[in-house]
Amino acid sequence: MRLNLELNPVGIVTKSRAAGARELLRKLTALLRRRGIHYLCDPATAKLLGERAKSRTLPVLAGSVKLLVVLGGDGTLLGVARSLTHRPVPVLGVNLGKLGFLTETALGDLEEVLANVLDGHFEVEERMMLQVQVLRGRKSIATSTLLNDVVINKSALARILELDVRIDGQFVAIYHADGLIVATPTGSTAYSLSAGGPIVLPGMKAFCITPICPHALTNRPLVVPDSVTIQVTLESESPDVYCTMDGQIGLPLKAGDRLKVRRSGTILPLIVPHPRNYFDVLRKKLRWGAR
């Protein structure tokens, strides 16, 4: 039980193209006003509400609010998570479409769940994030904090990649593959799962290194502790190789470019249904057998 004060103001981020988003926002903001809670919104949401004065960029929003309500799919929440690099803000994900791994609260439950959260009745699951730095020679050309995964991927036309993987400086192997995924436990149920990776419980302190269509059939996914530094060097010359972050941001790579992946200092405090059973999501989304 916490005081309401802590969760005021609230930030709202919406997948604004979603059907019914405007109507839902009206309900949500009315509820907040009734409780005397201030709110701020990302620009698209502010526009949808017709309340320009409430508009803040994501980084500013992340720095100003005590609770973030994200209305959308897992993709919307991933974008929000990337901006939460300086201070952890509890995030409540509400799915506007089908059930998400991150946006577990159903639309119909929003009012009840939000009321509980504002009353301080909620549970938080700390999701680790990864920090990736892209190095070209001695220069760092990009850095990001990600909730799901960082991927080196070739385009359709590029030849098979050669990737040199090292863990804490120790040589692991040269992977000949379409690409390679470094995923957090949260990301283990995203792209890594499609590529043959295991499901890693959200509470684990681990990375999963999953090759994509590896040439060597023995190149199986590798689970490593989150205390290590993973370095992936693109050995092969190829015009169309990219580093993609959470499947949303892309960066062209050149031969010799290196990715350094570590655990981020930040975590994402994800508000989860109470009582919490993570396996409900697996049973619903993956149709694992119920009783």
Place this chain on the structure above:
Amino acid sequence: MRLNLELNPVGIVTKSRAAGARELLRKLTALLRRRGIHYLCDPATAKLLGERAKSRTLPVLAGSVKLLVVLGGDGTLLGVARSLTHRPVPVLGVNLGKLGFLTETALGDLEEVLANVLDGHFEVEERMMLQVQVLRGRKSIATSTLLNDVVINKSALARILELDVRIDGQFVAIYHADGLIVATPTGSTAYSLSAGGPIVLPGMKAFCITPICPHALTNRPLVVPDSVTIQVTLESESPDVYCTMDGQIGLPLKAGDRLKVRRSGTILPLIVPHPRNYFDVLRKKLRWGAR
């Protein structure tokens, strides 16, 4: 036992960048001259030999010779196979590098094997080829005959694809995946194997339809008879989707584009070692257990 006459002239195609290619060619052409056999070459090989008069384009070569000797890797042989669309010419593949699935003759065995072949002592394995037509609206924008596979693949930055697959007009499923491979038995040990497909014996009359990193974990590879027509329609809008043929030719696709895949009327008569045991290659390349 066949008459030598049948195998005169011989065509020679080389992966000209390979180390020692020139020296090898000299040996090979000397051997042919000693036996009074004429030869023609692809342009790069003719240049390497310094015999410009022997130079022919691949299609002309394919139309003129009785035997094709391919010096290189599986990739070199795939390129040659694509030009053999009008008449079947026996192909002898000699690997200049590591053991290939198609170029099974080792460099050191070239003289002995070639002498046997010219004497008519050889075995041929008929490899089926697939014919693919790419349709945009009512127009055919590309057509090709392939020994390995045709692939729809997204670039690193594109969103997951939606592919509508039909077999002889019957709806199979919408695949949500990075891509989809339609492979011949020959192609089953190439890209399809890395994507999780089975090994299909070269003699089979079948296609293997293998999704690449499918979102639905139940979307397993599908083996279908070679008598069917497979239609794959790209449902999703995405700027960077390609159709790739034998991993060597790329064609950008637009939403609505359709691939029609059928068995080609042509086969590739691949000269195989005698006595023939296909599984030798699996044991050597995949290190399947020997006795």
Place this chain on the structure above:
Amino acid sequence: MRLNLELNPVGIVTKSRAAGARELLRKLTALLRRRGIHYLCDPATAKLLGERAKSRTLPVLAGSVKLLVVLGGDGTLLGVARSLTHRPVPVLGVNLGKLGFLTETALGDLEEVLANVLDGHFEVEERMMLQVQVLRGRKSIATSTLLNDVVINKSALARILELDVRIDGQFVAIYHADGLIVATPTGSTAYSLSAGGPIVLPGMKAFCITPICPHALTNRPLVVPDSVTIQVTLESESPDVYCTMDGQIGLPLKAGDRLKVRRSGTILPLIVPHPRNYFDVLRKKLRWGAR
């Protein structure tokens, strides 16, 4: 369109423990009597109906009737198929429980579908069967005709098996594994699928050889033409190794025992819904994506 005469008499086989089986049988037999069609039953069904005079053993039933109606699950139909070794009898599978791959007709559709079938409006899919012979030294110790698969499997306590596999006499490999499955296309969606095998369309003329938990990660499933003879020899000494047929019949094996698997001369004419789309079953049972 065929004459009714052809489908008289009808054989009925029931999974007699299924709930509601007796009531269903009453409806079914009433329908047959109204149309003047005779029927015979397997002993359990006859007992359930209280019509002992109609009772015939499965082999006698298989030899006497023109149509077999099987009420139950895929398991019930597999047992029936094994007795149809001398003459092909069209089989209509009606599932009493959940949707089956073989028993595609829903209970609620039985009367309509059966009426159509008796009127000659039906489509038949010819399912190939495999014939297995188990050899100990020079003696044949068992032989069977199977619709799904033959499996060599170790018990929980036995050490990993060593299996020598040959195709048409050619050595394939020594498999070190928990076991090995040789499946027909029909069986490809049964045990073989769980062990990592592909889905092979029912119309294919092929076997799928799928190792179970192989020690070598490169030992991938192998699809071979139905014209071959597959020989599997149990090399390892182990007290608890079995040959299981369609998962229903078990036979203890000793070191040195050999399985010979060939295509059976018999096929199973399976009555399928009209219009026929095999992929409906994949979409329903495996939840492949619909539109």
Place this chain on the structure above:
Amino acid sequence: MRLNLELNPVGIVTKSRAAGARELLRKLTALLRRRGIHYLCDPATAKLLGERAKSRTLPVLAGSVKLLVVLGGDGTLLGVARSLTHRPVPVLGVNLGKLGFLTETALGDLEEVLANVLDGHFEVEERMMLQVQVLRGRKSIATSTLLNDVVINKSALARILELDVRIDGQFVAIYHADGLIVATPTGSTAYSLSAGGPIVLPGMKAFCITPICPHALTNRPLVVPDSVTIQVTLESESPDVYCTMDGQIGLPLKAGDRLKVRRSGTILPLIVPHPRNYFDVLRKKLRWGAR
């Protein structure tokens, strides 16, 4: 650098049937005697040496020595590890046959490595072990401490199992499968890998729950923290279901029996080559690509 005193006496356990074991033991004991180090042996080793007075049972050996030298394969070392439940003793594994994951020291390096170890120059990797308790009703019918894995497995003839899995009391799913493996990181490269599990680095604090041939294709391996209690209940009636421990000990199970798996309080201090690169083993045993 430690004092020699700490590693005196030394225990020796041998896979006594291995070729050349006796000669090797003579060398080893001569080396120890030259350094004034006492040794004790398991009964089979003492017999092989003809030194009955040195014979001790494994538990007594484990309780008496400061260093254990295990000559054999991974299987030999697993047996030793199960007896080290009260106090951790550093173990040096020397492979008498092919390279092992646990017995990394080659026979030819024994003298040099052992001299270094006795001089105090060695590195130890702490391998977590799991503790399993088998419960029937309110009674504990077995308990064991294992380095690799505990498995519920059906015999060849048993029907598919139904296994209810709970983690810290939370219902995960009902698995319909041939069996289920709970593996430590050390065990992740053993049976679990053959069943489709990931490779988990030895330093991880985690279990891997890997189903064997699951009916639901979405039942993928699950990596969970070592802080949890995993409970697996055998739901299905079947005459031939076993719990196997490290693949070496078997225990028949009945419907309703429950396995409780936790991290053991004990660890195995495994002596590893110096400088240590775990991935050398993966590259050698799984032939992952080197440079």
